[in-house]
Every structure is written in structure tokens, then in C-alpha cells.
Amino acid sequence: MKTATGTLVISNGRLLDGNGGTPCDHGCLVATDGLITYVGSAEAAPPVPADAVRIDAGGGTIMPGLVEAHFHPTYFNVAALEDLDIKYPVEYVTLLAACNAKLALECGYTSARSGGSLFNIDVWLKKAIENDLVPGPRLAASGREICGVGGLMDWNPDFRKIGMDGLVLLVNGPDEARSAVRKLVKDGVEWVKTYPTGDAAAPDVNDHHTLCMTFEEMHAVVQTAHNHSMKVTGHCRATEGIKNALRAGYDAIEHGTFMDDEALDLLLARDVPVVPALYFEKASVEHGPAIGMPQAVIDGHQETLEGGAESARKILAAGGRLGMGGDYGFAWNPHGDYAKELAFFVDYVGLAPLTVLTCATRTGAEILDRSHEIGTLEVGKLADVLVVDGDVATSIDLLTDRNTFIAVVQGGIVKAGRLATAR
Ligand SMILES: [Zn+2]
Structure with a gap:
């Protein structure tokens, strides 16, 4: 650039x-x-x-400049989760991602870390931004995410025979987990994004207390990624999933929703940063009824919202680090609203504005490993x-x-x- x-x-x-x-x-x-x-x-x-x-x-x-630490450039303000991987061809989603990157910069986000992307779009988006072809944040790329078969991100029924290849690499066991990471090495990914746990969005079979990967799979991901100088993070809501990630050697935790004392100790022992990405939960609770979100999903988001806010307060009070970012890119939580995360952490979570600003700038740069530059x-x-x-x-x-x-x-x-x- x-x-x-x-x-x-x-x-x-x-x-x-x-x-x-x-x-x-x-x-x-x-x-x-x-x-x-x-x-x-x-x-x-x-x-x-x-x-x-x-x-x-x-x-x-x-x-x-702000750092969006959990940016999904290829989420195009979808109304339903399924739209993320099948609504448009990759060519069109690439253009949408470029628009989202421009918007993020206009919103004051001069840097961002991808939290997962359709195919390799974020890798090439990063190259285009670095070459000044399109405006956008200085980007760290994640490419496709990794999830266990039958886990949160494995939602297309087998009879459709379309798999989940665009968005997610599905794995069964440590060998397949290693193989998935090796694919990402070739793709040019810097952060390997995984799905150790479920989410309130899938209350029937993969709710926020469900595990979606085994410890062995997660450990294989970390070993392979670290061998190739890549970092690993994961969508961690359930307490046991957070602990598995920390014990497996994860470099960051996304959400870190239900932290108990043991999880907090593990976190602090290696000073692992957490990106709560929590405003999405509030937006889901507020807009859920109007868009026909099932009550079980809304209830789960409410529980996540409260648990996540409590954990965020605990982490900071204990001397841990929080990055600011969010799952922007849904119809009820669209791109452009990124800084609502910051206002939310002041108004709802109760943090001081200057503390939140440090999370959104200095800590964001630390997560990107670029604190010497930005x-x-x-x-x-x-x-x-x-x-x-x-x-x-x-x-x-x-x-x-x-x-x-x-x-x-x-x-x-x-x-x-x-x-x-x-x-
Ligand atoms: Zn996300």
C-alpha cells in the first residue's frame, strides 16, 4: 500500500x-x-x-485508525445463514466483499482481521488493497473456516450434494484437520479460523453449549498451522470449547462467551486475546421478533449476550485483552455498523470509553501482530x-x-x- x-x-x-x-x-x-x-x-x-x-x-x-478484529468481508448482509455460501456465485461475492472493504475504511477502520471468508476471497481482497486497486483496511486473511462434520457450519443437507466447500472445510479426525490446514497454507491464509463450538443460531443440534470439534482435531490444527507460521483462532462459546482451544494452543479466541475461572486462568497464562463480537447478540434479540427468528434462537442470543458481557468484564478486570470486532454482514446487523460494537461496550457492558478505544486500536494491532506499525x-x-x-x-x-x-x-x-x- x-x-x-x-x-x-x-x-x-x-x-x-x-x-x-x-x-x-x-x-x-x-x-x-x-x-x-x-x-x-x-x-x-x-x-x-x-x-x-x-x-x-x-x-x-x-x-x-480503528481495527475491526473480526471482519467478514464476504458476508453481504444476508437475511438467512444459508445465503452465506449458496445465494450468489463467488464472482459476485468478490465484488460485494470489495464494497464492504471500502465501506469499512469509510467507517474509520484502517485495519481489519478477517474472521473467515467464502473461498479465498479475503486473501485476494487483501492483495488488491495492498496494491491500491481497491480501498480498504490493511487486512489479515483467513480464507475458509474449519469445522467438524455435523457441526455448526455443516448445514447443507447431504441430499443436495452441494457440500460446504466454499465457506468451510469439514473435517473428521486429526488427519483431516491437518489436511485442511495444509490446503489453507497454499491459499495464503494468515489466520486459521475454526469452529470448536456451536451457537445460539442453531438451537436444535449445535447450540451455544455444543462442541463441534474434538480437542485432538483442534490440536492438530494448531500444530500444523504453527509449523507454517500461521495463527489459529476459533468460534468458542461453550466453556469446554474455550478450554479446549486454550489447551490446544490457540492464538486468539473469538467470542469467549461462557468463561469460568479455570478458562480465565488458562487465558491469562498465555495472555490470549479475546474478540467478543457481542453486539450481534443484542441486534439479534432486538430485531429477531420482526424478522421471524424462532423464540429458541432469540432466547439463546439473550443468554449469549449476558454471558458474553459478564465474561468480557471478567477478562478485562483480570488484566486480559479484548479486541473489538463483530459479525457484521447480516440483514439485521449490516456492514457499516461496526462502531456500534464500541458504543455497546460502553453503554451495555459498562466499560470506560478510553478502555474501549484502546481495545479497538492498540489491542487490535497486537492481534494483527502489527503493533510496531499501527x-x-x-x-x-x-x-x-x-x-x-x-x-x-x-x-x-x-x-x-x-x-x-x-x-x-x-x-x-x-x-x-x-x-x-x-x-
Ligand atoms: Zn464471525
Whole structure:
């Protein structure tokens, strides 16, 4: 991805550096050739060349670009789960994924980690973004997900003979689990996404307390993935599934819904980050009745919502790490709503806004293993910066409205926001 040439100065705003400390009023950020060269008070800012590009934050906020840590670029606001793999051909879903990536950037997400994708679309989407062919977040790709046969993601009945190949590699036993990971190695995947447990969405046979992979399968996935320098994460709701994942050596946990004390100890022992992706549950409970969601599914989402919120609070209180991301891409939880996750963690879960912002920036960068480059506003890092009209530290919900962005800056280049539109 290209970075800017020349000097960029962003001033006249409250600066949040992403580390969670006290905001710097009258802040200023200077970037040279796309890299941050000064962050601090405007009074102490160094002199800059006369031809520097200047952005006036208008008394608003200067903060790091957001990291969407559980991004499904190929989910196209589907009304039913089955649509994810059969409604459109891969050619069309690729175009939809490119639109979703552009939208995510416009929403202030300058980086993202895929949480699973149809075929290899996210791998190639990443290449297109890196080559500046399409705008989007700096992406980490997951490709197809891995799930046990008969598990949550194995939903197409055998009589249809269409399998689940596009979205999921189905495995039976550790040998097939190894084989599935080896396929992903060739595909260019960085994060292997698995399904250790079920979900409230499938109350009859794969609910949120059901296991969908064995420990042996999960361990085989980790051994093979780590051998090839890939990381492993998984959809973990049931307590036993979380423990299996942590004991198998997972690098991150998605959801981490029902954590008990033992699971928390296992988590903290290796400082494994959790991405709760929890706003989806609230959206499902709220919109479920209107879209005809069965009551058992709504009840399951309610239980997940409460369990997940409790676990998230416990994890942070114990010194663990949370990343912010969500299952956006459903009709009732569409792309573009990503920052509702952040407002939800303040309003519903009860976390402090600056804590949530750190989860959504610094921790996100750590999950991507790119904290040396992105995630905070610090000298030497890439100038991935948001300039927001208003005080985000006191009104985090400003981030849910992309019209409040004065500028979304990636590598020192204004990619979205009012200043981009005005050109
Ligand atoms: Zn997901």
C-alpha cells in the first residue's frame, strides 16, 4: 500500500494516542512520508515545511485508525445463514466483499482481521488493497473456516450434494484437520479460523453449549498451522470449547462467551486475546421478533449476550485483552455498523470509553501482530489516523456515524471522510 510523500500536519483537536492515557488537548500530529514524526501538544510541535498538507480538526478528536478484529468481508448482509455460501456465485461475492472493504475504511477502520471468508476471497481482497486497486483496511486473511462434520457450519443437507466447500472445510479426525490446514497454507491464509463450538443460531443440534470439534482435531490444527507460521483462532462459546482451544494452543479466541475461572486462568497464562463480537447478540434479540427468528434462537442470543458481557468484564478486570470486532454482514446487523460494537461496550457492558478505544486500536494491532506499525499514535508508526468532528472520549457513539469523520487517513493519505469527499 502506498504511503504519502511530504509532510502532513493535523492540529486543533483533542489527541487520543490509543494507549488509554489522558487525552492531550490542543494536540498535534505530524507525519512525514506516511510515518508519524511528532505526536503531542501543538505548542511543542516542530517547524514544518511551507508546503505541508494541513488538516484542521476543528476542536474535534485526533485518534488512531480503528481495527475491526473480526471482519467478514464476504458476508453481504444476508437475511438467512444459508445465503452465506449458496445465494450468489463467488464472482459476485468478490465484488460485494470489495464494497464492504471500502465501506469499512469509510467507517474509520484502517485495519481489519478477517474472521473467515467464502473461498479465498479475503486473501485476494487483501492483495488488491495492498496494491491500491481497491480501498480498504490493511487486512489479515483467513480464507475458509474449519469445522467438524455435523457441526455448526455443516448445514447443507447431504441430499443436495452441494457440500460446504466454499465457506468451510469439514473435517473428521486429526488427519483431516491437518489436511485442511495444509490446503489453507497454499491459499495464503494468515489466520486459521475454526469452529470448536456451536451457537445460539442453531438451537436444535449445535447450540451455544455444543462442541463441534474434538480437542485432538483442534490440536492438530494448531500444530500444523504453527509449523507454517500461521495463527489459529476459533468460534468458542461453550466453556469446554474455550478450554479446549486454550489447551490446544490457540492464538486468539473469538467470542469467549461462557468463561469460568479455570478458562480465565488458562487465558491469562498465555495472555490470549479475546474478540467478543457481542453486539450481534443484542441486534439479534432486538430485531429477531420482526424478522421471524424462532423464540429458541432469540432466547439463546439473550443468554449469549449476558454471558458474553459478564465474561468480557471478567477478562478485562483480570488484566486480559479484548479486541473489538463483530459479525457484521447480516440483514439485521449490516456492514457499516461496526462502531456500534464500541458504543455497546460502553453503554451495555459498562466499560470506560478510553478502555474501549484502546481495545479497538492498540489491542487490535497486537492481534494483527502489527503493533510496531499501527494501533497507536506514536513516532515511527504509520500515520493511520482518524480526525473526528466532536469529542470521542466523552461521546464514543460519534464513531457510529461516518458523516462525523473529517478525515480517515491511511499511511498519511486522506482516503475517506469529508476532506476526501470534498476533493
Ligand atoms: Zn464471525
